[in-house]
Amino acid sequence: MMGGILNARWPQRLLDLPWGIIVLIAAIGMFGLVVLYSAAGGSFEPWAASQGMKFGLFLAMMLALSQINLSFWLRIAYPLYAVLLLALIGVEALGQISGGSQRWLDLGIIRLQPSEFMKLAIVLALARFYHFLPRGYAGRFAGIWPPLLMIGLPVGLVLLQPDLGTAMMITAGGITIMFLGGLPLRWIIGPGLLVAASLPFVYTMLHEYQQRRVLIFLDPSADPLGAGYHITQSKIAIGSGGITGKGFLQGSQSHLEYLPEQQTDFVFATMAEEWGLIGGVGLLLAFGVLLNWGLRVALQAQTIFGRLVAAGLSMTIFFYVLVNVMMVMGLAPVVGIPLPLISHGGSAMLTVMIALGILLGIHRQRREVSI
């Protein structure tokens, strides 16, 4: 693989990149910086400057990842999954020892949040599984239990942390690959109904604060100054923005700190207050274009691994956007999923940029029929 990169004809490879999409990604990221600049009351500190540096770094990393061949991802799919699973166990064990919930491993230089990368690893690992699954086995029991186990293990560990949002994302990513990998519809509809029927039992197993969040999601006015505060203030920010918004640097909800997590999970509300419906729809359409491109890459790719990874990663980014914006607008419980490319914070941006880098790589190799 390293030889492949070195031997490539660089000018041609660069020209082959979908620059329209890269510019779109950069534009979304830049818009995010503008929002963070305003959220800090018109200041680069403390968010916009650091976010800008990370974004630039990750953008370069994304371009570098786009040059990696799919064979590499295929090869490391299982090892990566295994390492992250061990890391999740390690986090859990550390949490037990220190007597509190913990989500990251402190490696000295960086804090590694294994659950974050598991969102990618589950897609790669399952895609690898289906890539090598003999034709016709997708519907058989032998082709169903391994992916279910592969999803179940990390989801269980993440739920123990407890991190409902990430567990949902990993499940959704895994189910997406199983769905695209050829799982018969009866296997989807049946368990789907089963899951729906078991929701009340799941609810009773949730932590108290999670139960409260669900209840408050169903009726935010029940506790407007307590836990319903987040949702209520976020809706006020979006609603008061109106069609055209209050104007750049004019968002009172964010500047006067009524909006909680204005720079992370609720950054969409911060944006919508100042840019209004126009800004919100514009941002959603930009994500739509990006996701549409991702799915087209999947349809164009020739290898099963490439198709599944491309579609799975697109759907992962889609879930990010969907859950975050639904949460911010009061359509979903508050689960702590950031808005990709916009929310302040490194982990989620890194995950999304890696996914985009892999997508760019698949796009580059979309015409190759074998890995």
Place this chain on the structure above:
Amino acid sequence: MAGDGDSGRMFDRRAFFLGGVQVAAGGLLIGRMAWLSIFESEKYALASEENRVSLRLIAPRRGWIVDATGEPLASNRPAYSLDIVPSLAGDLDSALDRIAKVLPLDADDRRRIHAEARSLPPSASLAIAEDIGWDAFAALNLELADQPGLQPMRSYVRHYPDGAAFGHLLGYVGRATAEQFKENRDPLYLVPGFRVGKDGVERSKEEVLRGKAGAQRVEVTARGKIVRDLETRPDTPGETVQLTIDRGLQAFTAARIGDDSASVVVIDCLTGDVKCLISMPAFDPNVFSNRIPQALWAAMQADDHKPLLNKVTQGLYVPGSTFKMVTALAALSQGVLPSDTVSCGGRYTVGGNTWHCHSRRGHGTVAMRGGIAKSCNVFFYSTARRIGPEAVADMARKLGLGQKFDIPMPVQRAGIIPDPDWKMQRYGEKWSVADTLNTAIGQGYLNINPLQLAVMTARIASGRLVEPRLIATGPAKDFAPLGIPEDYLEVTRQGMTDVVNGPGGTARSARLPVEGVQMAGKTGTAQVRRITAAERRRGVRSNASLPWRFRDHALFIAFAPTDAPRYAVSVIVEHGASGSKAAAPIARDLLTYIYDREKAEAGLSKLQASRESARRAKAEAERLAAVQAAEAKNLAGVQAAETKRPAALQAAGAAALPAAIAPEAATGRQL
């Protein structure tokens, strides 16, 4: 390789389906957002504005209280204070720790702040310190600007220029209680700088003095920090309340009373204007309005001089001989002639029981004028038996005793005017001759307050139904006549004139040192304990030999000038022993102040100088005694333990004493 065949087509179909899901989800999100920002925009814009803008009430400046000439008795002084909103401050204790570095806070302050934080609604601000001075205010603004929830404020503090002299009259102000807030939920009650009247005029005229709160619209962060002012509606200060009080007279009289436990009322006989209303000792309203120190409060509650009680309206006393005018007027109105005489032999016997006159040899033949002047008990015993107890009680009520008056004092105690019906109702016993005799000379069940006594004097002096008036607004009322023939009233007044100016008067030392002005008066003594027959045989012990709290109350009523009465005075000195020695000089001096201010003030400074030297001498004697005791202790050495025991025994004996005499204390109720 995988792109063709069944599985390839299935992948395409399912990928398209997912694409459809994405489009549908996108539609849902956009639809939801449009709903929020178009159809519900108005509602949320309002909510956002409510968030952003906070309405802060500005405590209204309290109206002034001024005296009859417009001199301020209670005003407002600009000051600085520090408030905190506990819900915004985070950890209250660590916030207080930071504040304590700039502004000293003791354990009491912290306890109070924590207690208030618990009882107040979480969003309300509470006072950390008031009247903190400019330096502390500036330092706080500078050093604690980043502490959330902290609010250094400009405010006003109630100021009473003359302090304790006006304590009971004006009362004081303080924070509204939790009960007051619960009553009407007025958010003004929660504003830390806001004060309500707690006693006296401050409490009675609360509605007039309060004013209307101002409001300030400010932009605030979620943590309560003010970003900027938007608009301010100024407060409407409370109205000024003008009293009929003479500030100079009241201050002079308070100083004249000194350390005694006394009350003084001066009423203008023509208008009913209360010129002076004092109960001493008193609290300093400046101190009480800030925060009442617990130790001070406890000391005042324990003080036998009762500084927390407004004795003028709440202190009840046996009127003693000052009541004899009532008996006299009752007799005159019942047909007894002023010239009717009684022979006084020093004792009066009914059915085997003997009542004594204070002169053992007797006053001889006594008519009404002389009876008053000499305060002859036998004359009034005999007269009261002629007219009966109802006539005496009716006259007492007519003269204002047993009544409550329309003046702005929160609590007035009416006292007791006993008659046969009252006794039957109260004790279920029939009225006895003894009751008639006791009442006739102002003893027995009678209970009056100093204000009533002053009104009675004003009514006798003017011959009209004078009503006391403390608020100077509005025209003076024209009072109806008492309905007692003027020549009868004149006999009574002459008797009172003789008390001070006549040859055998009981208060001759109280003559006014003012050219051309004479004072009429009447002394009274209210027994605090009954003199037992055994004591009487041994000879009456002088009051001075008794402990302070067993001495008689000294009473004196007066009016002046005698030819055209203008001022009516009542003075009661608790345990002052003698009306003529303790009470009458105070009346004399304050009337002197009215007619010759310089002379009165010169007398007062002389008096104060002698008081000061007496105090020094006493302190010196105590110091010497202490030194001697210490020396004796050193000498005694081993016997030190022994000396303690007698002291303890003495203390126990003193405590047991009141209980022992209690059954006999029927005639002289203390308050």
